[in-house]
Amino acid sequence: MTSISPPARKIWWKEPIEKGELIWIAVVVVWGIILTLMMPFWHIYGDQNLSDEAYRTTPEIYMAKAQAVVDKYTVRTEGDMQIPVVKPPAGEDIYLVGRLWQWWPYFELKKDETYRLHIASVDWQHGFSLQPTNLNVQVLPGYDMVLTVTPNKTGKHTIVCNEYCGIGHHNMLGTIYVVE
Amino acid sequence: MNTNNDFRICPDTGLKWHRPAETLIKLNAVAAVVFLLVGGILGLGVGLTRWPEVHLLGPDTFYQVLTGHGINVLIFWIIFFEMAVLHFASSTLLGCRMAMPKVGMGAFVLMVLGALLNNYAVMVVGNSSVMMTSYVPMPADTLFYVGLILFAVGALINCFLFLGTLVIAKDDKTYEGSIPLVTFGALTACIIAIFTIASGAVILIPTLLWNLGFVSNIDAGLYRLIWWAFGHSSQQVNVAAQVSIWYLIAAVLFGAKPLSEKVSRFAFLLYIAVLQLASAHHLLVDPGLSSEWKIFNTSYAMYLAVMASMVHGLTVPGSIEHAQRARGLSAGLFEWLRKAPWGNPVFSGMFLSLVGFGVLGGITGVVMGTEQINLLIHNTLYVPGHFHATVVIGTTMTFMAITFWLVPILFRRQLIMKKLACLQPWIFGLGMTGVSLFMMGAGTLGVPRRHWDILFSSSDGGFEFSAAAITMMGLNGMSVILACLGGAAFCIIVVGSLLFGKKIGEDEKVGDVMIAAPVTDEEYATNKAAMTIPGTLGMVAVFFVAFVLYYFINWKYLAQTWGLS
Numbered sequence: 001m002t003s004i005s006p007p008a009r010k011i012w013w014k015e016p017i018e019k020g021e022l023i024w025i026a027v028v029v030v031w032g033i034i035l036t037l038m039m040p041f042w043h044i045y046g047d048q049n050l051s052d053e054a055y056r057t058t059p060e061i062y063m064a065k066a067q068a069v070v071d072k073y074t075v076r077t078e079g080d081m082q083i084p085v086v087k088p089p090a091g092e093d094i095y096l097v098g099r100l101w102q103w104w105p106y107f108e109l110k111k112d113e114t115y116r117l118h119i120a121s122v123d124w125q126h127g128f129s130l131q132p133t134n135l136n137v138q139v140l141p142g143y144d145m146v147l148t149v150t151p152n153k154t155g156k157h158t159i160v161c162n163e164y165c166g167i168g169h170h171n172m173l174g175t176i177y178v179v180e
Numbered sequence: 181m182n183t184n185n186d187f188r189i190c191p192d193t194g195l196k197w198h199r200p201a202e203t204l205i206k207l208n209a210v211a212a213v214v215f216l217l218v219g220g221i222l223g224l225g226v227g228l229t230r231w232p233e234v235h236l237l238g239p240d241t242f243y244q245v246l247t248g249h250g251i252n253v254l255i256f257w258i259i260f261f262e263m264a265v266l267h268f269a270s271s272t273l274l275g276c277r278m279a280m281p282k283v284g285m286g287a288f289v290l291m292v293l294g295a296l297l298n299n300y301a302v303m304v305v306g307n308s309s310v311m312m313t314s315y316v317p318m319p320a321d322t323l324f325y326v327g328l329i330l331f332a333v334g335a336l337i338n339c340f341l342f343l344g345t346l347v348i349a350k351d352d353k354t355y356e357g358s359i360p361l362v363t364f365g366a367l368t369a370c371i372i373a374i375f376t377i378a379s380g381a382v383i384l385i386p387t388l389l390w391n392l393g394f395v396s397n398i399d400a401g402l403y404r405l406i407w408w409a410f411g412h413s414s415q416q417v418n419v420a421a422q423v424s425i426w427y428l429i430a431a432v433l434f435g436a437k438p439l440s441e442k443v444s445r446f447a448f449l450l451y452i453a454v455l456q457l458a459s460a461h462h463l464l465v466d467p468g469l470s471s472e473w474k475i476f477n478t479s480y481a482m483y484l485a486v487m488a489s490m491v492h493g494l495t496v497p498g499s500i501e502h503a504q505r506a507r508g509l510s511a512g513l514f515e516w517l518r519k520a521p522w523g524n525p526v527f528s529g530m531f532l533s534l535v536g537f538g539v540l541g542g543i544t545g546v547v548m549g550t551e552q553i554n555l556l557i558h559n560t561l562y563v564p565g566h567f568h569a570t571v572v573i574g575t576t577m578t579f580m581a582i583t584f585w586l587v588p589i590l591f592r593r594q595l596i597m598k599k600l601a602c603l604q605p606w607i608f609g610l611g612m613t614g615v616s617l618f619m620m621g622a623g624t625l626g627v628p629r630r631h632w633d634i635l636f637s638s639s640d641g642g643f644e645f646s647a648a649a650i651t652m653m654g655l656n657g658m659s660v661i662l663a664c665l666g667g668a669a670f671c672i673i674v675v676g677s678l679l680f681g682k683k684i685g686e687d688e689k690v691g692d693v694m695i696a697a698p699v700t701d702e703e704y705a706t707n708k709a710a711m712t713i714p715g716t717l718g719m720v721a722v723f724f725v726a727f728v729l730y731y732f733i734n735w736k737y738l739a740q741t742w743g744l745s
C-alpha cells in the first residue's frame with residue numbers, strides 16, 4: 001500500500017511516528033519559534049524598524065504640506081525641471097511626493113541626524129527604493145506614511161521607483177543628498 | 181447508471197479511469213501546456229530585455245509582455261494543470277465516476293474563454309499592461325477583469341466537482357478506510373483554492389465595478405490586502421498540489437508509502453489552518469498596518485506553513501529512502517539515492533524540484549518574509565528570483581515531471597525523443613536555478629523588479645547600479661536562454677508525443693514498468709538499522725545549517741542601512 005491507496009492500517013493515526021521524523025519536527029518547531037521571536041527582538045534591540053505611523057490623506061492636502069516645506073527650506077534648484085532641493089533642520093517633518101513620474105522635491109539631509117520623512121503618492125502606487133543603501137517601502141495614494149530616518153552615510157542617494165507605475169516608471173528618480 | 185464501458189482499466193497501473201473524467205483531465209492538461217508555451221515565449225522576451233547588453237524590447241512592449249508572462253504562466257498554466265490534478269486525484273485514484281462531467285466541461289469552456297479574453301485585453305487591445313497584480317488605481321481594460329473572473333468561476337466549479345466526486349466514491353464504496361494521502365493532499369489544495377477564489381471575487385468584482393464607473397474609489401491599501409489573500413493563498417494551492425505529486429511520484433516509482441500517514445496528513449492540514457492572512461508578508465512595508473499585525477500574521481500564518489513544507493521536505497525523500505533500503509539499496513548513507521532512476525525524467529524532475537524548491541525557494545521566502553528584512557528586498561528583483569525557485573523549479577518542474585508519466589499512461593502515446601526527455605529536467609532546472617539565483621543576487625544589490633531600464637539611459641542624473649549588479653543581469657539573461665531551451669524541449673516533447681508518438685492500445689502495455697509494486701511490510705522489516713532514514717536526515721541537516729546562516733547574514737546586512745525608528 002502506498003500514498004496512492006488508502007492507508008493499510010485503518011487506524012493509521014495510532015501508528016507510531018518514525019524516529020528521524022520526530023527529531024526533525026522538533027528542530028522545525030524550535031526554529032519556527034526563533035524565527036517568530038526575532039521580529040519583536042529587533043523591534044526592541046534593532047535600529048531598523050518602521051514607525052507604523054501613517055495618516056489618511058488626499059492629494060490636495062498632501063501637496064499643500066509638501067509645498068509649505070519646499071517654500072520654507074529650499075536652498076537651490078536642480079536640473080532642467082528646476083526641482084527644489086530642500087534642506088530642513090534636523091527633526092523636521094518633510095514631505096516626499098511620488099507622482100507620475102518623479103519623486104519631488106529633492107532633499108539635503110545631515111548624516112546622523114533624524115528626520116520625519118513623510119511619503120505618499122498623489123496618483124498611482126509607487127515604490128520608494130533608496131539606493132545604494134537599499135531601503136524599500138511601498139508608496140500608496142491616500143496614505144501618508146512617516147519614516148523616522150537617520151542617514152548613516154554621506155553622499156548622493158537616488159530614489160528609484162520600484163513599483164511599476166506605467167510607461168514612465170523606469171524614468172522615475174529622486175535624490176537625497178546626505179552631508180556632514 | 182454507469183456501465184463498465186464508462187471505465188477503462190489501465191493495463192500498466194491498474195488505475196480505473198472514468199472516461200468522461202479522463203477526457204477532462206486530458207483537456208485541462210493540454211490547455212495548461214499551451215499556456216505554458218505562450219507564457220514561456222513571453223518570458224524569453226522579458227528575460228532578454230532585462231539583459232542590459234541585449235535590451236530586446238521597447239518599454240511599452242516590455243511591460244505588456246511582462247504582464248502577459250506573469251498571467252499566462254502563474255495563473256493559466258498552473259491552474260489548468262491543477263484542475264487536471266484534482267480530477268485525477270479524485271476520480272482516477274479512487275476509481276469512481278466523476279461528479280457531473282458535463283458541468284466539468286462547462287467549467288473548462290469558461291476557463292478557456294476567460295483566459296482568451298484576458299490575453300486579448302493584454303496582448304491584442306494592449307491597454308492592460310498593469311501586471312498580474314493590477315494594483316488600483318492603475319486601470320486595465322474591462323475585459324481584463326472579466327476574463328479573470330470567468331476563469332476563476334470555472335476553477336471554482338471544478339473545486340466543487342472534486343468534492344462531489346469524493347462523495348460519490350464514498351457512497352459507491354470504491355475504497356475502504358481513509359482516502360489515499362495523495363487525494364488528501366489534493367483535498368487540502370481544493371479547500372484552499374475555494375478560499376482563494378472567494379478572496380479573488382471579493383477584490384476583482386468591486387474592481388470591475390470601479391472600472392465600469394459604478395464604484396468611485398477603491399482604497400489602494402485595502403486592495404493590496406485582499407488581492408494578496410488571493411495571490412498568496414493561490415501559492416499555497418500550488419504547494420499542496422505539488423507536494424501531493426511528490427508523494428504520487430514516490431509511490432509510482434518506488435512503491436513507497438509515507439513514513440507515517442499521521443505526520444504527512446497533519447502537515448497538509450497546516451496549510452489550510454494558516455491561510456487566512458498569509459498575505460501579510462506581501463504587505464510588510466505597506467503604510468497603515470501595525471507591526472503587531474504584521475508579525476502575528478506572518479509568523480502564525482507563514483512559519484506554520486513553512487514548518488509544514490519542511491516536514492514534507494523530509495518525509496518525501498525519507499519515504500523514498502525507506503522504500504529503497506527495504507529493497508536492498510542500504511549501503512552507506514546514499515546508495516538509495518545514487519541508484520535512484522536519475523535517467524528517468526519523472527524522477528529527476530521531481531527530485532530536482534524538491535531540492536530547488538526547498539533550498540532556493542524555501543530559505544529565501546522565509547528570509548524576505550521577515551518583517552524588518554523585507555525593507556531590503558521589497559519589490560527588488562530578489563522577489564521574482566525567489567518565486568522562480570518556488571513556482572517554477574517547484575511547481576512547474578513537478579508538473580512537468582508527472583506529465584512525462586501521464587503521456588503514456590493517460591494519453592496512451594509513447595514519448596518521442598526519450599533522450600532529450602531525460603535531459604530536460606537538467607537543462608530546465610539548471611537554467612532556472614541561474615535565473616533564480618542571479619535575479620536574487622541583483623535584487624540584493626538593489627535592482628528593481630518590473631523595470632525596463634536599470635541603466636537609466638533616458639533620464640538625466642540617472643543612477644548607476646554596481647558593476648556586479650549589471651553582471652548578474654547578464655548572467656541572468658544567459659540563464660534565461662538555457663531555461664527557455666529546457667522549457668521548449670518540454671513543450672516539443674509533449675506536444676510532439678501527443679501528435680506523433682506511437683499509439684498504445686487500451687489493453688496494450690507501455691513496455692517499461694510504469695508503476696512499482698508496493699514495498700511490503702516484510703520488505704520494510706528487513707531494514708533493521710537503528711535509523712531508518714540516515715541519508716535524508718543528513719541532507720536536511722545540511723539544509724538547516726545553510727538556512728540558519730543565511731537568515732542571520734541578512735540581519736547583519738539590515739544593520740548596515742539607514743536607521744529607522
Ligand code: HEM
Pocket residue numbers: 219220221223224226227230246247249250251253254257258311312313564568571572576615628629630631660661663664667
Ligand atoms: C520559461 C522560462 C521563464 C523565464 C525565462 C522567466 C523569466 C522571467 C523574468 C526575467 C521575469 C521578470 C522579472 C521582472 O522584470 O520583474 C519574470 C517574471 C515573472 N515570472 Fe517568469 N520566467 C519563466 C517561467 C515562468 C514560469 C513557469 C512562471 C510561473 C509558473 C513564471 C512566473 C513569473 C511571474 C509571476 C513573474 C512576475 C510578473 C510580474 O512582476 O507581474 N515565470 N519571469
Ligand SMILES: [Cu+2]
Pocket residue numbers: 098099101125126127161162163164165169172
Ligand atoms: Cu513610480
Ligand SMILES: [Cu+2]
Pocket residue numbers: 126127161162163164165166169170172
Ligand atoms: Cu514606478
